[in-house]
Amino acid sequence: MTDQASLQKADRGSGHADLLSRYGLGVALGEVAPAGSLPQPAAASNAPAALQNLVALAVQLCNARYGAINVITEDEFHQIAALGLEPLMCARDDSLCGQVLKYGSTVVVEDCSEDVRFRANPFVDGRFGAVRFYATTPLLTTDGVPLGTLCIFDEEPGSLTGQQTAGLETLAAQVVDVLDLQLRTRQLDATISELQRSNELLGEFAGRISHDLRGPLTNVVGLAELAEDEPDLQEGPAGTYFKRIGASALRMSSMVENLLGYSRVGGAAHPETVSLAAVVQAAVDDLGHHVDGVRIHTEDFSASADREQLRVLIQNLVANAVAYARPGIPPEVRISGIATPGSWRLEVADNGKGIPPKDYDRVLEPLVRLDRDGDPSGTGIGLATCMRIAQAHGGRLAFARTPGGGLTVQVEFGPGPVG
Known part of the structure; x- marks a missing residue:
């Protein structure tokens, strides 16, 4: 035919x-x-x-x-x-x-x-x-x-x-x-498979880029520090330039690390039964001298979560509470777990500057920071990372005002992992 x-x-x-x-x-x-x-x-x-x-x-x-x-x-x-x-x-x-x-x-x-x-x-x-x-x-x-x-x-x-x-x-x-x-x-299965593949490629790409950038940035920071130790380079504008170069390189290095962390977390979560107090202690240990003198109150709670992702989440929230403390008021953080019908809720309450309700949604977007006098420099990645961790656990993240002033971050953990 x-x-x-x-x-x-x-x-x-x-x-x-x-x-x-x-x-x-x-x-x-x-x-x-x-x-x-x-x-x-x-x-x-x-x-x-x-x-x-x-x-x-x-x-x-x-x-x-x-x-x-x-x-x-x-x-x-x-x-x-x-x-x-x-x-x-x-x-x-x-x-x-x-x-x-x-x-x-x-x-x-x-x-x-x-x-x-x-x-x-x-x-x-x-x-x-x-x-x-x-x-x-x-x-x-x-x-x-x-x-x-x-x-x-x-x-x-x-x-x-x-x-x-x-x-x-x-x-x-x-x-x-x-x-x-x-x-x-x-069709949905095919889309999910493609998204998983895309996320895996993104994580691999972020890892390679992070590795390629960290080496040169470390060299820049090291050379800037060596230059600051040379008396002949401290006179005139040269000393100021080297200090600015070192500070900029440190900020760039911090941004690379935060972007790498954002790409890695929030994928498939692997929940297990963990002690909230133990995870908080691990996060505080990682923060080191940054939380010296900060009053951190923790109520122990048996929680179901991915241990590593929960540590990253708490570490980010505690670091934010310290970074955005109100002038003249010693920072204080209260961390607690609350049982809910679906699973449980993590609450991290501080006494700092807080966030205006109109900006609640905006600050959860990657690379978004509030433009306020007295705020420290940052990358705008921390809260977006916390949101991804909540979503990986089938939950959500919300904000509320702490009585007396400050911000309370509420993270709802769902009945199981997503991804």
């Missing part, structure tokens, strides 16, 4: 096969013998198990003996779910549904042996079967493309009431809904 009509038919067939594959039905397709050949057992399909229940409902509703959900291509007919018989496949030209699918609407035949359209069909005239009563309705996508049919049949003549016909069409719509759900699930 090389004429234009044959090429167009091949194109349509290929496009329809792609559509069936997207719906997860491509595995049902196989090599079918030519028209007139005996039907074969249907190839295994990935059709959802719920389809079998819909076939059973159709058979019961219509008082029939057999029922099937069929996938139909340009040349092939495949049953992907059936009741009363083993699913089979055959040439489209031999099937009843393959002949009436072109009508695009429900067809009800009381006795196929007396219908000129079907009495010579091999499933009617005795070669493959002796179908008499037959009813079918198309499975149409939202775009009106037929995927196949839902049919019921019997070896005795029969009929359908208007209510039964409407019920059969409703069940056909339910079949398409099930297939649509499977399609959306497959």
Whole structure:
């Protein structure tokens, strides 16, 4: 077949096969013998198990003996779910549904042996079967493309009431809904897989960039410190320049470390039962002299969380509480865990400057800092990292005002990890 009509038919067939594959039905397709050949057992399909229940409902509703959900291509007919018989496949030209699918609407035949359209069909005239009563309705996508049919049949003549016909069409719509759900699930799974792959690549990229930048920055800081120790370089503007170079390099190094931390945390969390007091102590130890003289009150609590991510979260929040203390007021931080119906909530309350409610959402964005007099320099990564950790645990992060002044950060931990 090389004429234009044959090429167009091949194109349509290929496009329809792609559509069936997207719906997860491509595995049902196989090599079918030519028209007139005996039907074969249907190839295994990935059709959802719920389809079998819909076939059973159709058979019961219509008082029939057999029922099937069929996938139909340009040349092939495949049953992907059936009741009363083993699913089979055959040439489209031999099937009843393959002949009436072109009508695009429900067809009800009381006795196929007396219908000129079907009495010579091999499933009617005795070669493959002796179908008499037959009813079918198309499975149409939202775009009106037929995927196949839902049919019921019997070896005795029969009929359908208007209510039964409407019920059969409703069940056909339910079949398409099930297939649509499977399609959306497959698409979502593919999107999640791609996002996971993207995050892994981002983490690897951040690690490489961090490694490549830390070496030169360390050299710059070291050379600037050596220059500051040379008396001949301290006179005039040179000394000021070297101090500025060293300070800028330190800020750049801090930003690189924070960006690397942001890229690494907030992925898949691996919760375990941990002592909140022990995790707080580990975070305080990491902060070292930065929290000297800071009053940190911790109520012990048995929590379910990723130990390392919880430590990073608490370390960031305590560091912020110290960095944004109110002038003349010694910083104080209270850390507690509270049981909730979903899981638990971490609260870190300080007595510092706080954050205006209008800026609550904005400060959770990466690289965003408030422009306030007296605030220390920073990267704007800490709170965004905390938000990612909360999301990795299936929870969220929120702010509230501490009674008497200050900021309370509330981190809700969900029932399990996400990612």
